[in-house]
Amino acid sequence: MSHPIAIEVPPPPLERRRRGTKKFRWRISTLAAPIAAYLFLFFIVPFGVILWYSFGFKPSLYGTHDNSVLSFDRYAEVFGNADFFAIFGKTLWISIFGAAVTLLIAYPVAYWMAKILTPRSRNIVLVLVLIPYWTNFLIRTLGWQIALNQNGFISRILQDLGLLNGPLEFLYTNQAVQLGVVYNYLPLMILPIYVTLEQLDWRLLEANSDLGGNAISGFLRVTLPLSMPGIGAGLMLVFVPLMGDYITPEILGGTKGTMVGQLVASQFKTAQNWALGSAMAITLMLFILAVVVVSTWILRLGVRIAKRANRIVLPELVIEGK
Amino acid sequence: MTTVGIESSQSGIPTQERRAPVKAGKVALWIWGIIGLLFLFFPVLVIIAYSFNSGNNLQIWEGFSLQPYLNAISRPDLLAPVGVSFRAATGSALLSAILGTFAGIALARSQKSRWLPALVGLLGLVMVTPEIVNAVSLLPWFVTLGKDMGFVIFNDGIVRLVVGHSLFSSAVVTFVVRARVAGLNPQLEEAAADLGANPLRRFIDVTLPLIAPAAVSGALLSFTLSLDNTVLSSFISVANSNSWPVYVWASVKSTLRPEIAAMSTLLLLFTILVLVIVALVLVRASKRTGGDDANLSSMLG
Amino acid sequence: MENRPIRMLVPEALKASITRRTALSAALGTAALGVLAACSPSGSAASGSANKSINLYTWGAYDDPEVLSDWGQVTLGSYDSNEELIAKLVAASGTSGYDIVVPTHQFIPQMVEAGLLEELDHSLLPNMSNLDPNYMDASYDKGNKYSMPKAWGTTGYVYDTTVITRELTSWADFWDAAANEASGKTSLVADMNEIAGAYFLANGIPTNTTDAAHLDSYKTFITGVAKHIQAFESYNSTTIAQNGRVLAQGWNGDARRGLLDNSDQSRYKWVLPSEGSTLFQDNWCIPTGAPNPQGAHDFINYVLDPAVSFRELEYIGYNTALTGIQEKAEAANLELLDMIFFTQDQVDNFQRLEITSANEQLLAIFNSLQAAAG
Numbered sequence: 001m002s003h004p005i006a007i008e009v010p011p012p013p014l015e016r017r018r019r020g021t022k023k024f025r026w027r028i029s030t031l032a033a034p035i036a037a038y039l040f041l042f043f044i045v046p047f048g049v050i051l052w053y054s055f056g057f058k059p060s061l062y063g064t065h066d067n068s069v070l071s072f073d074r075y076a077e078v079f080g081n082a083d084f085f086a087i088f089g090k091t092l093w094i095s096i097f098g099a100a101v102t103l104l105i106a107y108p109v110a111y112w113m114a115k116i117l118t119p120r121s122r123n124i125v126l127v128l129v130l131i132p133y134w135t136n137f138l139i140r141t142l143g144w145q146i147a148l149n150q151n152g153f154i155s156r157i158l159q160d161l162g163l164l165n166g167p168l169e170f171l172y173t174n175q176a177v178q179l180g181v182v183y184n185y186l187p188l189m190i191l192p193i194y195v196t197l198e199q200l201d202w203r204l205l206e207a208n209s210d211l212g213g214n215a216i217s218g219f220l221r222v223t224l225p226l227s228m229p230g231i232g233a234g235l236m237l238v239f240v241p242l243m244g245d246y247i248t249p250e251i252l253g254g255t256k257g258t259m260v261g262q263l264v265a266s267q268f269k270t271a272q273n274w275a276l277g278s279a280m281a282i283t284l285m286l287f288i289l290a291v292v293v294v295s296t297w298i299l300r301l302g303v304r305i306a307k308r309a310n311r312i313v314l315p316e317l318v319i320e321g322k
Numbered sequence: 323m324t325t326v327g328i329e330s331s332q333s334g335i336p337t338q339e340r341r342a343p344v345k346a347g348k349v350a351l352w353i354w355g356i357i358g359l360l361f362l363f364f365p366v367l368v369i370i371a372y373s374f375n376s377g378n379n380l381q382i383w384e385g386f387s388l389q390p391y392l393n394a395i396s397r398p399d400l401l402a403p404v405g406v407s408f409r410a411a412t413g414s415a416l417l418s419a420i421l422g423t424f425a426g427i428a429l430a431r432s433q434k435s436r437w438l439p440a441l442v443g444l445l446g447l448v449m450v451t452p453e454i455v456n457a458v459s460l461l462p463w464f465v466t467l468g469k470d471m472g473f474v475i476f477n478d479g480i481v482r483l484v485v486g487h488s489l490f491s492s493a494v495v496t497f498v499v500r501a502r503v504a505g506l507n508p509q510l511e512e513a514a515a516d517l518g519a520n521p522l523r524r525f526i527d528v529t530l531p532l533i534a535p536a537a538v539s540g541a542l543l544s545f546t547l548s549l550d551n552t553v554l555s556s557f558i559s560v561a562n563s564n565s566w567p568v569y570v571w572a573s574v575k576s577t578l579r580p581e582i583a584a585m586s587t588l589l590l591l592f593t594i595l596v597l598v599i600v601a602l603v604l605v606r607a608s609k610r611t612g613g614d615d616a617n618l619s620s621m622l623g
Numbered sequence: 624m625e626n627r628p629i630r631m632l633v634p635e636a637l638k639a640s641i642t643r644r645t646a647l648s649a650a651l652g653t654a655a656l657g658v659l660a661a662c663s664p665s666g667s668a669a670s671g672s673a674n675k676s677i678n679l680y681t682w683g684a685y686d687d688p689e690v691l692s693d694w695g696q697v698t699l700g701s702y703d704s705n706e707e708l709i710a711k712l713v714a715a716s717g718t719s720g721y722d723i724v725v726p727t728h729q730f731i732p733q734m735v736e737a738g739l740l741e742e743l744d745h746s747l748l749p750n751m752s753n754l755d756p757n758y759m760d761a762s763y764d765k766g767n768k769y770s771m772p773k774a775w776g777t778t779g780y781v782y783d784t785t786v787i788t789r790e791l792t793s794w795a796d797f798w799d800a801a802a803n804e805a806s807g808k809t810s811l812v813a814d815m816n817e818i819a820g821a822y823f824l825a826n827g828i829p830t831n832t833t834d835a836a837h838l839d840s841y842k843t844f845i846t847g848v849a850k851h852i853q854a855f856e857s858y859n860s861t862t863i864a865q866n867g868r869v870l871a872q873g874w875n876g877d878a879r880r881g882l883l884d885n886s887d888q889s890r891y892k893w894v895l896p897s898e899g900s901t902l903f904q905d906n907w908c909i910p911t912g913a914p915n916p917q918g919a920h921d922f923i924n925y926v927l928d929p930a931v932s933f934r935e936l937e938y939i940g941y942n943t944a945l946t947g948i949q950e951k952a953e954a955a956n957l958e959l960l961d962m963i964f965f966t967q968d969q970v971d972n973f974q975r976l977e978i979t980s981a982n983e984q985l986l987a988i989f990n991s992l993q994a995a996a997g
Contacts, residue, residue, distance in 0.1 A: 143365025244452020576683025
């Protein structure tokens with residue numbers, strides 16, 4: 001793989017130093033060859049295999065796939081399946097709502113860490129945010145299950161305080177699913193937002209107030225637009241894995257926590273219909289990809305508009321910031 | 323590009339009129355932040371408390387006992403999955419660090435390649451692929467490789483876990499390292515070149531030490547991700563290679579014993595202990611070679 | 624700085640790594656890696672030598688851990704359904720690495736046909752003479768060439784008598800209570816065949832029906848009931864012990880464990896439905912390509928020892944199918960014996976589930992149930 005590149009490198013000998021640098025730069029792209037080969041072998045090819053399966057069919061009770069007749073029938077089966085779409089819609093709702101709630105909770109926390117805390121305590125809080133994450137997510141979810149059980153201690157305390165008549169009915173509800181989701185994905189939202197806020201040039205905020213803006217306009221015109229990259233990263237880091245997750249919702253939600261990932265898994269684990277399962281998996285993936293691309297585009301558009309707005313308020317600072 | 327120095331000098335300048343609402347806002351943020359931390363810690367504390375449960379069921383509190391801890395460190399059926407997880411996580415971290423570091427350097431430094439942008443797109447695709455899709459596509463592929471093509475290494479559970487876990491992680495490391503390399507001062511390398519160092523020497527003596535922190539933090543992240551991986555692991559694992567999360571997941575569905583909470587608590591303590599020890603060592607080391615550290619920080623941001 | 628979507632996705636998030644603190648945590652990580660690597664047990668090296676080391680792939684909490692450790696080194700894997708077991712064996716095609724698997728009776732003929740099971744060597748299993756002949760030589764495996772009975776049980780349900788004050792006796796009662804007193808507090812076992820079986824039995828339909836009209840009526844019924852279902856839970860003992868469900872379909876041994884673990888043992892009542900119930904018999908089998916068939920035989924022979932088998936029965940609460948095990952349990956005064964052993968009338972009422980061509984349709988209906996319940 002490296003040969004065509006190497007051959008292409010007759011460096012025009014201008015000067016000793018520049019030649020050396022140039023040569024180095026040419027060769028350096030081959031450093032990416034191992035990961036390219038690796039991803040080809042364990043990402044592209046396996047993906048190609050299920051893509052191939054998705055055009056086949058399930059031949060018999062115990063056969064998993066057969067590609068002797070190729071068709072789009074499995075996709076028709078996926079798109080014609082009302083149950084798949086009902087669960088898909090629910091998964092989408094849980095993921096979008098979960099990402100949004102996570103954002104609302106995480107943003108002030110990240111802001112607190114980046115703006116209010118001293119650099120020293122910031123580090124401590126950063127470690128504190130990460131420590132729970134060092135416990136397996138199943139175990140953490142179980143912690144909630146124990147706490148929120150109708151005979152659990154929260155239920156008993158609330159009843160003793162007279163805030164609740166009868167046991168707590170929280171597990172196995174949509175709210176329980178959302179709680180588990182928000183909890184488990186919260187650090188993935190806090191961290192990227194914190195990082196962008198930490199790198200934010202707070203002088204912009206000062207400048208805004210010098211120009212007569214109040215705290216709210218400072219936040220809306222400066223802080224929020226400039227933290228958009230972090231928000232975008234956080235939303236993606238929560239949304240994408242959530243679309244495929246089915247374990248957190250199931251533990252806390254019971255039948256309320258059925259996610260589309262479970263349907264895909266059941267085609268492989270229970271029905272042993274690799275053809276249909278592959279078609280479902282590919283549909284899911286293409287959908288997520290579409291959401292990511294479209295929302296990235298919207299987000300970038302938003303940032304651009306916000307920046308334009310900023311330029312009007314703070315013309316000299318934008319220049320200075322660069 | 324602007325750095326910490328400005329920010330800290332900034333905080334010294336008082337803003338006059340709007341003090342009161344700003345203060346109220348600060349208090350609100352403090353409250354929110356602390357509640358947020360408590361929220362994050364709450365279930366972990368519950369698990370730690372219940373790990374001392376003397377009963378047979380984790381969820382049903384019977385009384386205080388240290389027995390779960392004794393069981394956790396003596397029962398092979400609990401220790402084995404923890405060992406599998408650690409081996410898979412170590413392998414995945416190393417593999418991701420190596421692949422990702424090379425790729426990150428290439429992406430940051432090579433401008434004229436035609437295929438690297440395609441690689442970036444591919445890495446992006448890897449990152450937005452849900453775990454379940456990777457799981458269902460890798461399983462038949464491993465069987466094909468191991469059984470039909472005779473690469474028996476892919477019949478090994480740990481190998482499968484390492485490969486499966488490092489797909490996502492290596493993409494993460496690539497981007498971490500790329501960001502780091504992009505932020506490096508190219509003059510350093512050029513200076514080395516002026517001093518007559520050949521490209522390889524320059525890479526080993528100058529570039530590599532500078533990107534090591536990014537590579538290692540990426541590896542650390544891979545390690546953590548691998549330890550949590552459940553969906554993919556349960557699909558591709560073979561006998562003898564059930565990882566800790568897969569074991570816990572199976573227990574969730576049948577009977578959860580307090581030993582599981584005890585083991586989790588031990589793992590958490592172990593992690594914190596390692597972090598503290600290394601932090602102490604690092605602080606001491608940076609005191610001895612203080613100059614290095616200052617150099618490093620001046621190049622960051 | 625290309626305008627790729629991924630730039631939005633990651634690098635911003637990861638700029639964190641370009642700070643001093645992450646450099647620190649990075650270094651911490653390396654050290655942690657080293658320590659952890661040193662700590663991880665070298666499992667394969669330790670387990671390689673003796674033949675007292677097997678990989679057992681079975682149902683959750685289906686063996687007494689002490690019984691296992693008394694024999695040797697048993698590494699456990701677990702599954703929730705026979706389909707999952709078969710999917711694993713099919714996908715691995717002989718490389719799964721398991722020495723023993725425990726499929727339910729109706730799956731054995733197909734597993735044999737698909738070449739997933741190895742023949743047993745009866746000369747290595749002298750203790751098979753301890754097994755009750757009633758559970759041997761069954762139609763699904765004539766001469767027990769591939770399987771030895773492990774335990775058998777049946778599917779019934781339990782209900783919370785403080786909520787449902789009337790007496791429930793049948794599957795018809797079960798579905799009625801699920802839609803009334805137990806609405807939103809009912810669980811079904813996470814097995815599509817068992818759920819269908821409970822409906823078919825309640826309506827006098829053969830449990831192994833493939834009739835389209837029957838399946839349609841089942842689909843209509845179950846999607847209507849869906850909103851009352853709180854969870855799909857096969858191993859419900861913990862939930863029952865915590866009074867976590869009003870009505871729960873379940874297997875006798877797990878339900879019994881739940882009743883025993885509940886602080887008020889009389890709160891829940893176990894029902895073996897009057898219309899009949901499904902019987903399952905789980906069996907020790909050796910999968911094709913098992914790395915240690917000698918060890919597997921040795922282990923199976925070990926658990927067929929009367930004393931060992933009794934310990935298993937005590938732990939799991941299922942009849943382990945040995946001659947005289949009932950007398951032994953009665954002599955030992957085990958609690959709730961009527962949930963382990965059944966009268967002849969009850970046994971006559973049991974029905975064995977079979978795999979039929981309706982299998983795929985049952986899964987589709989189960990997915991509809993999931994969609995409707997969410």
